[in-house]
Amino acid sequence: MAKTSSDTILLHSEDNVRMALRAFEAGDTVDGLTVSQAVSRGHKIATREIAQGDAIRKYNQVIGFASVPIAAGDHVHTQNCAYRADFERDPEPCAGAQPTDFVPASERAQFMGYKRPDGRVGTRNYIGILTTVNCSATVARMAAAHFTPERLAAFPNVDGVAAFTHGTGCGMAMDGEGFGMLQRTLAGYAAHPNFAGVLVIGLGCEVMQISLMMETYGLKEGERFQRMTIQETGGTRKTVEEAVRRIEAMLPAADACRREAVSAEHLSVALQCGGSDGYSGITANPALGNAADQLVRHGGTAILAETPEIFGAEHLLTRRAETPEIAEKLLERIRWWEDYTARNKGVMDNNPSPGNKAGGLTTILEKSLGAAAKGGTTNLTGVYEYSERVTTPGFVFMDSPGYDPASITGQVASGANLVCFTTGRGSVFGYKPAPSMKLATNSEMFARMSDDMDINCGVIVSDGVSVEEMGEQIFQEMLDVASGKRTKSEDLGFGDNEFIPWQVGAVM
């Protein structure tokens, strides 16, 4: 970062906007500028005259174009800054890929995890009740509700029995993208290393048949994976009773699982942001990116997602791709998204939410540049479809919406065993079976919502803490949480309502 003061920040010497670190009124002077209109914290102020049609630059990147002439001191936002998709963004595949400075295997960081029979490692030890369709949601919750803390007291190594219910699974095409995504998501959960055991409950007549999922993903019935349907079992009461009986039978083996020291190679972290603000891109996201770089150097996996939020910044990722094929797969996903939004009568630039805009983010491109900062600087080693199992260590990208619960559901299905979630406006969010660390982008929100936030990255601006220092702290917290340290959202009891498979296609 080039130049800061306590009241505004200039992110790069070539930029023509400064970011306001406090609210200004018309007539205020700051850093040699006279502010023309009231400007909220997190918003942008023009540092010089910008002609109509000229680029607005932040992070030394183009975030939009002046839609009217802009004077020095003007508030730069949606009223005078517009997005244009047509300017040059050369993907230059692999142009920026560099050798990764790996930590030697013997010196890599470790955490205390649960080794599973398939070689993967869990950070938590849950029993999961999955559902194929909304019609089995209530039965699954009733079965999970049986396992109160009192009834689980005899099984101290089990983190809980959790039901994963959702709104879809029927009234959908029996093949095609939407069906495939839901099936892949359920299969990813069924095999997730944070489960000691899984029971899948269906209704019986739904489109999303359990047997086809098992066949497609090679899942076998056994002690750790069981299934049943309500219609075969004879209704609600009998199904709940039978589900309780089967989970009771799983508990002793689940409770016998023990944490042991494993390499950070087994840590797979979902990078996520939600309720972003003007600070996201300069505090929590770059700090998380720094931690992601460390994780990658220690052999672990960092999963960036949220395709609409890297839209417009995809050239920054393709240049880091290890192979042209990886770059092409990302560009193919971007093209898919252009088609997906067009045929659903939307546009990609709809993405900044009212909260995002109130927080000072003007265009999707500005948001994307800040969002992509979570991904650090190492090579892009893979691009995956939604909920697809991630098999390449390093920094990878998984296609998903930006919508937090839908995106994280996919990241966890793909194998993430820890979630790192940056938020500026204050998302209260937690997840099962993967714990979720929440990183505040600004000190004011951290103070206001301290019950919900794990780490305050706002100190980068408020206290002059360096991004590197913050990244080190986040990486250490990743290892601690992976080893069992409870997050704020776990203490509050989140994670039973945030399983939201991305729903694509017509509901019929």
Next chain:
Amino acid sequence: MAKTSSDTILLHSEDNVRMALRAFEAGDTVDGLTVSQAVSRGHKIATREIAQGDAIRKYNQVIGFASVPIAAGDHVHTQNCAYRADFERDPEPCAGAQPTDFVPASERAQFMGYKRPDGRVGTRNYIGILTTVNCSATVARMAAAHFTPERLAAFPNVDGVAAFTHGTGCGMAMDGEGFGMLQRTLAGYAAHPNFAGVLVIGLGCEVMQISLMMETYGLKEGERFQRMTIQETGGTRKTVEEAVRRIEAMLPAADACRREAVSAEHLSVALQCGGSDGYSGITANPALGNAADQLVRHGGTAILAETPEIFGAEHLLTRRAETPEIAEKLLERIRWWEDYTARNKGVMDNNPSPGNKAGGLTTILEKSLGAAAKGGTTNLTGVYEYSERVTTPGFVFMDSPGYDPASITGQVASGANLVCFTTGRGSVFGYKPAPSMKLATNSEMFARMSDDMDINCGVIVSDGVSVEEMGEQIFQEMLDVASGKRTKSEDLGFGDNEFIPWQVGAVM
């Protein structure tokens, strides 16, 4: 019905298939036919040779066309019967509309309901916690969970405090169809007569802003309608505490509500089917149609929905329309659906689910003819969009998917204060705030799932009970349940996981 035996049923003398009332093996003889292949109960047997391309007729309606030559005694199903959309179905608007034989106002049936300030009448007395977005789901459930039966014991006239959570509300376009549908659904619940009070909880930065919904639908803050956001209130704990405090303040007024005798005019019934089988169209659906006719004669409202399930039978509804405009609105919705499914790469005939097909339903048209039977015979007095407030008494149609929870969510938002749900395969389903009566289509399933089913319409086939007799029984049960009689699904505790607003448009 023309001609039955104990083993097969011929639904109309012009039909060329009989329905199997038990399973047959190859070589069995029945009703003068030698069965060529094994045929399951509920499936169809050809009564005579049918040339390739000729129509298959059931209910004296075309359900499909022979895709290969069919011999007498052959099993008629997907392997030899295909759907073709191109045959003539003249909508003839209003051609079949007839004067309704209304019961004089002074002689109309009554039920014991809760009169609300706006003149509408509730069949239950809940306090509802609505959510704008998935990000407030856990907080809403935590607040609802505070109100245990023990804590509510002092308020015996309150049916419960229920949270309505869902998977959407952000990561969506800020205008357009999907946004409008969700907003309309939430507004419909906010004003539903089965609530004595409503609290809406948002996160704060979501696309679905509470203030815009209130402005659009004229909702005013007051004792019966309150709102809050997590970000304004300062996080999870403070929001749950404040929500509990506000609901505690609503409870005395809610508990002071009393049932009083009101005309059946105030009964608005959602007609629904789910997990249909070959019996649906000959037992439960016509019996419910008979009850719907009685309800309409007594001044009430019967809401048919599930557009994909009347697809192909829409001409039977347009002919009953009271005005050409009503018929045209239905045809416009059908055209919308053709576009919706096409741009989502689906087709309308995808609808019969694996369970439907296993139960003997071959084409969407066969299913539609059986599904439309729920709507009885009276004039179509209105066609409504999803979740739109129904304002015309009589038999109306509301556009929705066939998917049960999404369709019923819309019907309840539109004002239904009772749900009648027919099921053949055995859907275990219940709803809040409107109670749901479940009508079994066959006696075998009723016996197997008796804990979940309220009424057995299978006796029409198994015991020779007439459709009229069954319709009378259903209408009486509607009045009883509306007056407070508890349904099976209420006793089981359903209704906290089935609020599924129809999600249209890209998730971003």
